[in-house]
Amino acid sequence: MIETERTGTGKNVYPEYYEAAAAIAQPRHFPSPVNDPKWIKSAIDWFVESRTAMEVGPGRGEFAETVVRKRGELKKYYIVDMSGGMLNVVRERIRNVETEVEIIFICADVDYDPLFEIPDRSVDRITMINAFQDINPLTALRVFRRILAPTGLFRANVLSRELREKYCLEDDFFDRKTGCFYLTHHPSIENKRGINPIGSITNKDGEKIPFYRILKSYYRSELDKIFNECGFEIISETPVILPKNVWMNSVAAQGKEHTNTKRLELIDKFGGYPSSVDIIAKPLTNLKIKGGL
Ligand SMILES: C[S@@+](CC[C@H](N)C(=O)[O-])C[C@H]1O[C@@H](n2cnc3c(N)ncnc32)[C@H](O)[C@@H]1O
Known part of the structure; x- marks a missing residue:
């Protein structure tokens, strides 16, 4: 059984974690499908067929960068992040890309922020x-539901709790009861800057280890409930298999996971790392959202 203590804000990760990640001069990339050329092509095509879109x-x-280069039908592109440092990295990256897309950066934490600068029903795609x-x-x-047009779509790749339970039993800090994985290292170690933990976890020897991020995975049934409660219906789900080279070059493959035999066997079995499920949801027309928007 896993025992944890939280500091009380209820956040899964503080912005300072990502400020530290943004400040790394030569970062390894996140274990994300954006680094898979095949996945990113189809995701971009889907995104730029809209006129107004938002990425969180x-x-x-x-x-x-790929969105503004491709452009498609896109006229207005909101880019939202709680980390000003991350937004600056994006600004710098696309500074010299010539584009007619209007880009609006919003530094906001979507755990709290109502995004009032974005009008109701004005966005066609959110990812x-x-x-x-x-x-x-x-x-x-609920906020995304407010700003999404009635014909709009929301898309996210979500960590699959089914996959994690089935294949990641060796993770010391994965709590099967909650689907939470506790990350006990943080990027600023590389920068020699301290950041505050969001809680601590007691290991097998009774030692309290600080953790800096909770990665929450979901059962498909949980997702249906959450999405319905917020006024959405999930209309498709596709497993995301991260190609082996993308996984091995990512920050997640550093340390013990890099040499973990079970994980490598899993990667060979699937031809990549089965990381998440790509969900697309549409707004429910009969809006019955518990607690309102
Ligand atoms: C793991 S990184 C993924 C970045 C990129 N999309 C990729 O796939 O490589 C998560 C990003 O989400 C941002 N983020 C996390 N929680 C957030 C929140 N509550 N509100 C806004 N942005 C958040 C982080 O600052 C960071 O830029």
Whole structure:
């Protein structure tokens, strides 16, 4: 059984964690499908067939750069992140890309922020790539529901609790009771800067280890409930298999996971790392959202 203590804010990760990640001069990329050329192509085509779109949690802007280069039908592109440092990395990355897309950066935490600068029903596509595990979906999805056009779509790749339970039993800090994985290292170690933990976890020897991020995975049935409660219906789900080279070059493959035999066997079996499920949801027409928007 896993025993944890939280500091009380209820966040899965503090912005300072990502400020530290943004400050790394030569970062390894996140274990994300944005680094898979095949996945990103189809995700971009889907995104730029809209006129107004929003990305939440752009990280270092791999997706954003491809969006502004491709453009498609896109006229207005909101880029939202709680980390000003991450937004600056994206700004810098696309600074010299010539584009007619209007880009609006919003530094906001979607766990709390109502995003009032974005009008009701004005956005055709919203995407979150490798970021859904970090947020409180019951708050954020209600805001996304407000700003999404009636014909709009929301897309996110979500950590699959079924997959994690089936294949990641060796993770010391994965709690099967909650679907939470506790990350006990943080990027600023590389920068020699301290950041505050969001809680501590007691290991097998009774030692309290600080953790800096909770990665929340979900059962499909949990997702249906959460999405319905916030005014959405899930209309498709596709497993995301991260190609082996993408996984091995990512920050997640550092340390013990890099040499973990069970994980490598899993990668060979699937031809990649089965990381998440790509969910697309549409707004429910008969809006019956518990607690309102
Ligand atoms: C793991 S990174 C993924 C970045 C990128 N999309 C990728 O796939 O490589 C998660 C991103 O989401 C942002 N983020 C996390 N929680 C957030 C929140 N509550 N509100 C806004 N942005 C958030 C982080 O700052 C970071 O840029």
